[in-house]
Amino acid sequence: MGIQNLLWQVTKKAFTGGIIGLTISDRCCSVVPVRGDSMSPTFNPQRNSYLDDYVLVEKFCLQDYKFARGDVVVFSSPTHYRDRYIKRIVGLPGEWISSSRDVIRVPEGHCWVEGDNKASSLDSRTFGPIPLGLIRGRVTNVVWPPQRVSKIG
Amino acid sequence: MGIQNLIWQVTKKAFTGGIIGITISDRFCGVVPVRGDSMSPTFNPQRDSYLDDYVLVDKFCLKDYKFARGDVVVFSSPTHYRERYIKRIVGMPGEWISSSEDVIRVPEGHCWVEGDNRAFSLDSRTFGPIPLGLIRGRVTRVVWPPQRLSKIGG
Numbered sequence: 598m599g600i601q602n603l604l605w606q607v608t609k610k611a612f613t614g615g616i617i618g619l620t621i622s623d624r625c626c627s628v629v630p631v632r633g634d635s636m637s638p639t640f641n642p643q644r645n646s647y648l649d650d651y652v653l654v655e656k657f658c659l660q661d662y663k664f665a666r667g668d669v670v671v672f673s674s675p676t677h678y679r680d681r682y683i684k685r686i687v688g689l690p691g692e693w694i695s696s697s698r699d700v701i702r703v704p705e706g707h708c709w710v711e712g713d714n715k716a717s718s719l720d721s722r723t724f725g726p727i728p729l730g731l732i733r734g735r736v737t738n739v740v741w742p743p744q745r746v747s748k749i750g
Numbered sequence: 751m752g753i754q755n756l757i758w759q760v761t762k763k764a765f766t767g768g769i770i771g772i773t774i775s776d777r778f779c780g781v782v783p784v785r786g787d788s789m790s791p792t793f794n795p796q797r798d799s800y801l802d803d804y805v806l807v808d809k810f811c812l813k814d815y816k817f818a819r820g821d822v823v824v825f826s827s828p829t830h831y832r833e834r835y836i837k838r839i840v841g842m843p844g845e846w847i848s849s850s851e852d853v854i855r856v857p858e859g860h861c862w863v864e865g866d867n868r869a870f871s872l873d874s875r876t877f878g879p880i881p882l883g884l885i886r887g888r889v890t891r892v893v894w895p896p897q898r899l900s901k902i903g904g
Contacts, residue, residue, distance in 0.1 A: 613766055620773050662831050673883030676859035678815050706829035730826030730884045 626655045628740055629671065631683055635712035635719065639669070639749070640683070640739070651741035652683075652749070654734035662729055664689070664708065669736040669749055672710070675724050683736060684710035684720050690729075696722060706730075779808050781893060782824065784836055788865035788872065792822070792902070793836070793892070804894035805836075805902070807887035815882055817842070817861065822889040822902055825863070828877050836889060837863035837873050843882075849875060859883075 621627075631640040631650045640650045654671050658664065666689055674680040688694045688709030694701045703709050707726035712718025721727065739747050774780075784793040784803045793803045807824050811817065819842055827833045841847045841862030847854045856862050860879035865871025874880065892900050 613769075616766075616770050616773050619777070620769050623776050624772070673881070674859065675881040675883065676857070678859050678882040704829070706827065706831050728826070728828040728881065728884060729831040730828065731881060 624656050626653055626657075626737075627734070628652070629654055629681075629683075633717075635714050635717055636669070636683060636685070637714040637717075639685075639713045648742060650739050650745060652736045653738040653740050655737050656734045658735045659732070662732075664729070664732070664735070666692075667750055670710070670732050671734045671736065672727060672731045673733060675727050675731060681733065682710075682719075684712050684718070687711050688721075688726070694721075701726075708732075777809055779806055779810075779890075780887070781805070782807055782834075782836075786870075788867050788870055789822070789836060789838070790867040790870075792838075792866045801895060803892050803898060805889045806891040806893050808890045809887045811888045812885070815885075817882070817885070817888070819845075823863070823885050824887045824889065825880060825884045826886060828880050828884060834886060835863075835872075837865050837871070840864045841874075841879070847874075854879075861885075 628651050631652055634641050634644055640652065641648070664670065664686055666686055668686045669683060670686060671681055671683050674682055686708050688703045690703055690705050690707060692703050692709075694703060694709045701709075703726050707728050709721045709726050711720045711722065736749050738749060739745050781804050784805055787794050787797055793805065794801070817823065817839055819839055821839045822836060823839060824834055824836050827835055839861050841856045843856050843858050843860060845856050845862075847856060847862045854862075856879050860881050862874045862879050864873045864875065889902050891902060892898050
């Protein structure tokens, strides 16, 4: 009887903790690894994947969708909906972006994203401006490895 | 002491219940009202907003993004990111859609959505195909008013 009760209490606490963790991760902030070097040297300045940066992604920005030029955001890829990319916003709705041959205006409700490492980045220069509704969070800090802990933006 | 303890217990239970409710609504299913008549007669066949339909939106589909032609989905507007629309998927990636002047191919990772009430619907015929990443859930049932309870789709 005592053991059953104890197990039940522990299960309840674990379940509640799990649910609270999910809600925090969905609506407050979470930690994600950065893959690839499209944002080098801001993230992953070396090409060694042992040392991939882990960043803090805050989700409060999704309540009001208040983004600014220069923010580093996580978004779902417009062509590969299961993938998430991390790039920097370089154009807000209504602004003009000069690409290789011409000048493009960023449409209403969209933004233009580019990686800091322009030579090695798949971004709006390839798939065009992305709807703001695809954004999943904003990167605020690097949290790992300890020697690279820093605030972004 | 007894009253304080009781209030603390009630607060804990209410807080936990609230958190669980939020998680269920985000990840499993939620109930939302349908506004407007762009999906008439499937939803809101009368124009009276007292009788707006409430529908059950399933969020399990977001794990694998498995959608099919004919699904009614909730998605964030590509031009007005704070708004959500409810429309039907009529074209999946790679399919051809014939619009007023020409034939369009739905690009990879996108879908073509239209309202059932074509005359009064702001949809892909205006803003083009939408990335599947904008979809927020799939409508499975009408849950209110009680006389219109029904299953949507197969």
